[in-house]
Amino acid sequence: MVASRFDTWLEDPLLRRLWTAVREAGPIRSVAVDLTDTCNIRCEGCYFFAEGMDQVSAAGAAGVDGFIDRERTRGTNFVTVVGGEPSLALDRLSKLYGAFRLSVATNGVVPIPRHGFEELPIGVSVWGDTVTDRALRGGGRRDLFAAALDNYRNDPRAFWYYTVAPGHATQVESVVERCVDNGNRVLFNFYGDLEARGGDLDYRRGFGDVRDAIDCAIDRHPGAVLMTSRLADVVSSGRLFDERWGHAVCTSITPDHAANADRITNGRPYNPHFRAFHADLETTRRCCTGVERGCDSCFDTWQHFSWVMLNLKKHLRSEEDFTEWLATTYLFYFINRLVDLDDEASLLEEIHRRTRRRKPAAV
Ligand SMILES: C[S@@+](CC[C@H](N)C(=O)[O-])C[C@H]1O[C@@H](n2cnc3c(N)ncnc32)[C@H](O)[C@@H]1O
Numbered sequence: 001m002v003a004s005r006f007d008t009w010l011e012d013p014l015l016r017r018l019w020t021a022v023r024e025a026g027p028i029r030s031v032a033v034d035l036t037d038t039c040n041i042r043c044e045g046c047y048f049f050a051e052g053m054d055q056v057s058a059a060g061a062a063g064v065d066g067f068i069d070r071e072r073t074r075g076t077n078f079v080t081v082v083g084g085e086p087s088l089a090l091d092r093l094s095k096l097y098g099a100f101r102l103s104v105a106t107n108g109v110v111p112i113p114r115h116g117f118e119e120l121p122i123g124v125s126v127w128g129d130t131v132t133d134r135a136l137r138g139g140g141r142r143d144l145f146a147a148a149l150d151n152y153r154n155d156p157r158a159f160w161y162y163t164v165a166p167g168h169a170t171q172v173e174s175v176v177e178r179c180v181d182n183g184n185r186v187l188f189n190f191y192g193d194l195e196a197r198g199g200d201l202d203y204r205r206g207f208g209d210v211r212d213a214i215d216c217a218i219d220r221h222p223g224a225v226l227m228t229s230r231l232a233d234v235v236s237s238g239r240l241f242d243e244r245w246g247h248a249v250c251t252s253i254t255p256d257h258a259a260n261a262d263r264i265t266n267g268r269p270y271n272p273h274f275r276a277f278h279a280d281l282e283t284t285r286r287c288c289t290g291v292e293r294g295c296d297s298c299f300d301t302w303q304h305f306s307w308v309m310l311n312l313k314k315h316l317r318s319e320e321d322f323t324e325w326l327a328t329t330y331l332f333y334f335i336n337r338l339v340d341l342d343d344e345a346s347l348l349e350e351i352h353r354r355t356r357r358r359k360p361a362a363v
Pocket residue numbers: 039043044045046047048082083084085086105106107124125126161163189190191192193194
């Protein structure tokens with residue numbers, strides 16, 4: 001029954017194209033690593049420092065080589081490089097780049113050179129307009145957004161990983177405009193107020209205004225926004241069909257970590273290959289962005305991508321749901337340069353046309 005409906009859905013040229021691209025790219029067997037225990041800035045409420053992840057010393061050259069051997073043997077083919085600041089450890093980054101497909105998060109202050117990292121997908125962080133970003137990431141003084149715009153202008157490797165707080169919806173339009181004018185695309189992430197600063201930063205007030213602003217950004221820049229309207233809903237509301245976001249459903253957990261012993265037996269999908277490694281590249285933690293923290297403050301888009309992607313079964317009830325699953329999965333592959341298609345911008349526009357949930361606002 002499902003099989004025949006599924007075949008019919010794939011007669012749709014867009015779905016067929018996305019499905020074929022993902023199938024040809026093949027399955028992702030991923031892990032996440034911290035590359036360094038240091039950073040050149042200290043963002044307000046950064047989970048890395050909030051949970052003491054900087055206390056684990058970074059691996060030396062031999063440690064990186066050992067990690068590469070072990071993970072290649074295990075079949076890892078994709079590594080998300082996060083914690084600390086990867087641009088401060090280019091020697092280690094280069095080793096990993098030579099061994100796996102990578103995706104890297106950077107604060108953008110020190111450019112990752114093109115030479116030697118030609119095809120590296122780079123997510124450049126920004127947390128708001130100049131005033132907000134300077135306050136939350138620049139220690140009140142440095143305009144990191146301007147520096148990163150300079151460093152990644154018209155750089156095809158870069159996309160913005162734009163973390164928005166609930167009270168900062170009015171900044172979305174101008175921030176996206178600057179990113180797009182800089183020749184880059186944008187993926188949204190949502191601020192987890194780990195230090196309970198409250199006010200504009202308080203996730204308990206909900207991200208409704210931010211979602212509306214993201215929908216407007218999609219309408220204005222459909223060739224530049226790298227998530228669907230519905231994925232923005234899933235991440236920021238913590239709802240996927242009948243599930244509520246939390247440790248019981250998160251799929252990006254380290255399966256053999258003691259903290260996940262109950263989780264892996266609760267019947268919900270998880271990625272059996274995944275591991276979240278500390279900077280020593282040996283010890284692991286519960287999940288990418290957490291050691292012990294509650295998951296109610298986690299609005300990490302990367303992990304929610306995985307939540308959707310590992311729940312294909314739930315998306316087979318209707319063509320609309322399947323389209324969402326496929327668009328989200330395709331976008332993950334696209335962001336990470338795992339698929340290579342012509343007409344990228346028009347394809348993104350088509351994806352947004354097909355997945356836009358609410359009535360487009362007048363632009
Ligand atoms: C810990 S940083 C490490 C990589 C790099 N130093 C950077 O700044 O992008 C990884 C990502 O987590 C995001 N992040 C850190 N703390 C966060 C929080 N409390 N809420 C939402 N995102 C957060 C950052 O913006 C960044 O995109």
